[in-house]
Amino acid sequence: MAIIDVFNGDADGICALTQIRNAQPADSVLVTGVKRDIQLLDKIDPQAGDKITVLDISLDKNRQGLIKALDAGAEVFYSDHHFAGDIPQSDRLTAIINTAPDVCTSILVNKHLNGQFVEWAITGAFGDNLKNSAQALAKPLNLSEQQLSSLENLGIYINYNGYGSNLEDLHFTPEDLYRQVSPFVSPFDFINEGRESFEKLENGYQSDMASAANLQAEFSNASVAAYILPDAPWARRVSGVYSNDLANGTPGRAHAVLTVKANGNYLISVRAPLENKxxxxxxxxxxxxxxxxxxxxxxxxLPADQLSEFIRRFSEFYG
Structure with missing residues (x-):
C-alpha cells in the first residue's frame, strides 16, 4: 500500500496539499509538474489499497487515470475547481469539486479541514488571483495590512514559480518548493525561516515582471486585449502572473497572453474579465x-496558423 499525493505545481495545488499534510502527516509519494502538466494520474501505477490524494487538476483531463485507480482498488480523495464533467460513482472516491469562479482548491480543502490552516488557504487563493475570496477568508483573523500583503505576495510568488515549459524553466521544482513550505503550520513561519528561498522567488518575480513591463498589445479593443511574449524562459515563467496583472489592471476587459513555444506554436493564458468571470x-x-x-x-x-482564428474567436466571445 502506498500513499500518493498528486497535485498541480502552482500555488493552489501546493497550498492545498500543505494544509492536508499538516492535518494528516504522511510520508507520501509526490507526483506533480509544471503548471500546465495536469494529466498527472497517468504517471502513477495504482494498486489495491493505495491511498491517493488528487488536488487542483481537472477530473475531466484525468478521467481514465481516476477510473484505473478506482478499478485497481485504490481509495481516492479528489478536490478541484476546474471543469470535471461526469464524476465517477464509487464508494472508494471522495470528490469535493466546485467550479464556481470565486473558489479554488485551497478554499475547498480549508472548508474540508474546518479552517485548521486557513492562512495557507488564503495564500493559495491569492496565488489563484482570487483576491476577494482571500480577503474574505482573512477577515476574521484581523491581520494587519502588512501581514495580508505578505500572504498575497507569497501566493503570487509560488504561483509564478509553477509556470514554464519544463522544470528547467523554474526557480524550484514544484516538488522541491512543496517540501520547503509544507513543514510550516503557517506561511508566516516559512517567510521568516525560509528567507533565502522566499527572496529567490521574490527577486525572480520582480526581474521577470520588469522584462514584461513595456510589452504592447498585439490586438486590443474595449472588450479584449491579446499580448504575445517571446520564446524565452522569463516569458514562460511570467505568463500566468502577467495575465493576472492585466486582469487586475483592467477588470472590465478579457485578456489573453500568448507565449511563443520552441515549435513555433503558442502557449496561451486567458483571463475572463474580473467583472464577469x-x-x-x-x-x-x-x-x-x-x-x-x-x-x-x-x-x-495552439498551432501557429490558428493565431488569427484564436484572436477572432476570443474577441467575439467577450465582445
Missing amino acids: VGADELCRSFATGGGRAAAAGVND
Missing part, C-alpha cells in the same frame, strides 16, 4: 489542447 474554460476547450476554469483558462499548444 465566465467563459474562459469554454473558449479554451474549443481548441484541441485547451482547458481550465471559468475565470482563468488556457491552451497548451
Whole structure:
C-alpha cells in the first residue's frame, strides 16, 4: 500500500496539499509538474489499497487515470475547481469539486479541514488571483495590512514559480518548493525561516515582471486585449502572473497572453474579465489542447496558423 499525493505545481495545488499534510502527516509519494502538466494520474501505477490524494487538476483531463485507480482498488480523495464533467460513482472516491469562479482548491480543502490552516488557504487563493475570496477568508483573523500583503505576495510568488515549459524553466521544482513550505503550520513561519528561498522567488518575480513591463498589445479593443511574449524562459515563467496583472489592471476587459513555444506554436493564458468571470474554460476547450476554469483558462499548444482564428474567436466571445 502506498500513499500518493498528486497535485498541480502552482500555488493552489501546493497550498492545498500543505494544509492536508499538516492535518494528516504522511510520508507520501509526490507526483506533480509544471503548471500546465495536469494529466498527472497517468504517471502513477495504482494498486489495491493505495491511498491517493488528487488536488487542483481537472477530473475531466484525468478521467481514465481516476477510473484505473478506482478499478485497481485504490481509495481516492479528489478536490478541484476546474471543469470535471461526469464524476465517477464509487464508494472508494471522495470528490469535493466546485467550479464556481470565486473558489479554488485551497478554499475547498480549508472548508474540508474546518479552517485548521486557513492562512495557507488564503495564500493559495491569492496565488489563484482570487483576491476577494482571500480577503474574505482573512477577515476574521484581523491581520494587519502588512501581514495580508505578505500572504498575497507569497501566493503570487509560488504561483509564478509553477509556470514554464519544463522544470528547467523554474526557480524550484514544484516538488522541491512543496517540501520547503509544507513543514510550516503557517506561511508566516516559512517567510521568516525560509528567507533565502522566499527572496529567490521574490527577486525572480520582480526581474521577470520588469522584462514584461513595456510589452504592447498585439490586438486590443474595449472588450479584449491579446499580448504575445517571446520564446524565452522569463516569458514562460511570467505568463500566468502577467495575465493576472492585466486582469487586475483592467477588470472590465478579457485578456489573453500568448507565449511563443520552441515549435513555433503558442502557449496561451486567458483571463475572463474580473467583472464577469465566465467563459474562459469554454473558449479554451474549443481548441484541441485547451482547458481550465471559468475565470482563468488556457491552451497548451495552439498551432501557429490558428493565431488569427484564436484572436477572432476570443474577441467575439467577450465582445
